[in-house]
Amino acid sequence: MPDNNLGSRVRELRAWRGLDLRVAADLAGLSYGYLGKLERGDMPINSRQTLEAIAWALRVAPDEITGVTPEPAGHASPELHDAANSLADLLSGWWVGEVPDTPGRPLPEVLAELRAFHASRNLNGPRGAGDYPTQVAKLIPLIRDLLVAAADPATGREALTPLLTGYHVAGSISARLRLPGMPSMAAERMQQVADKLGDPVWQSVASWGRAHFISSTSRSRQYELAVSVADSAPPDRPETRGMANLTAALAAAAQGQADVAHTHLTEAAGIAERIEPDTSPWPAGIMQFGRTNAGIFRVSIGVELGEGARIAEVASKVRPETISSGRQASFWADYGRALMSERKHRGQGLPALLKAEVLAPHQLYRDPFVRAVVSSQLTTAGQDTFGRELRGLAWRMGLAPIG
Structure with a gap:
């Protein structure tokens, strides 16, 4: 296309998105004046980097601007690759009781920062914890400092519980990014900390972590471990029993055992009703058990059992805004792909996937089930709003757009 037509197309797409020139320029990382010149045709769009920056800001595929299908963007960013390697080095390189080769900061300072980190993961927008590479970059030095404190007789006991929560976050991020x-x-490290604590409450938390993080190829073993925790966890912390039932329900659903899954869901829902907040703050940064998480699991299990768009009634009762952005993203991703599985509802499903993308893009991009449903829709996507949105999402996921 001639350069001036490219600029006109950018202006059309920006107007369709309802963005003014300055906002679009900020999103693309370009100056206000430069984008204006591109739109007017005073300057050409002559680099892939500029084209893709504008496409990303407008949330469309580059071919919506050029009419030419480009090579797809990779869904594994360098930042994510670096974060995964750093996290693997930390988890494999240092056991509880060993001292990393870095000086530790004062424990009160570390604990305050960890509390802020846990709180920020429940916030959206600029005050939130950021994307997963950003979270990993914040988490690694915190775990290192806590390892140093845990090995010091003066601070060891006080550092152990926060260290366990840090390891759980590392496991949770790894699971959502599907890092083999x-x-x-991370579950092994949680167990090492729990063994040092010698407290039945934290032993149960670590045992649940083991069940929760077990490989998806061992669903029968996951179910067995989760049920054991649900039956034996100390009753004074019902969150552990509740989450163990949710994990057992998901494991049963993955094996096609609908009745068993619903039995555990019912048990978890009953426990959740005895907890005052929709999302329990105990333990910090770990379980997020309560009515909200029970509802999110109910949606996930409904999708697993093939309920499709019928899950909408359950989803309408969930208040995802009361839980962390990662869990919110899981909710919208599962809900979206359930709706996308039925052609007449796919127009409602795509906005749900786009919500998940805003909340946790790396998590959505690496979800194999979302990738499959987006790929399957590309062949029939037209030139309407749905098709344009879908191709944009496919491009950002690293899937070759079609049409």
């Missing part, structure tokens, strides 16, 4: 082996490694 790392969730189980």
Whole structure:
């Protein structure tokens, strides 16, 4: 296309998005004046980097601007690759009781920062914890400092529980990004901390972590471990029993055992009703058990059992805004792909996937089920709003757009 037509197309797409020139320029990382010149045709769009920056800001595929299908963007960013390697080095390189080769900061300072980190993961927008590479970059030095404190007789006991929560976050991020082996490694570290604490409450938390993070190829073993925790966890912390039932329900659903899954869901829902907040703050940064998470699991299990768009009634009762952005993203991703599985509802499903993308893009991009449903829709996507949105999402996920 001639350069001036490219600029006109950018202006049309920006107007369709309802963005003014300055906002669009900021989103693309360009100056206000430069984008204006591009739109007017005073300057050409002559680099892939500029084209893709504008496409990303407008949330469309580059071919919506050029009419030419480009090479797809990779869904594994360098930042994510670096974060995964750093996290693997930390989990494999240092056991509880060993002292990393870095000086530790004062424990009160570390604990205050960790509390702020846990709180920020429940916030959206600029005050939130950021994307997963950003979270990993914040988490690694915190775990290192806590390892140093845990090995010091003066601070060891006080550092152990926060260290366990840090390891759980590492496992949770690894699981959501589907990093092989790392969730189980994080669970092992949780168990090492719990053994040092010698407290039945934290032993149960670590045992649940093991069940929760077990490989998806071992669903029968996951179910067995989760049920054991649900039956034996100390009753004074019902969150552990509740989450163990949710994990057992998901494991049963993954094996096609609908009745068993619903039995555990019912048990978890009953426990959740005895907890005052929709999302329990205990333990910090770990379970997020309560009515909200029980509802999110109910949606996930409904999708697993093939309920499709019928899950909408359950989803309408969930208040995802009361839980962390990662869990919110899981909710919208599962809900979206359930709706996308039925042609007449796919127009409602795509906005749900786009919500998940805003909340946790790396998590959505690496979800194999979302990738499959987006790929399957590309062949029939037209030139309407749905098709344009879908191709944009496919491009950002690293899937070759079609049409």
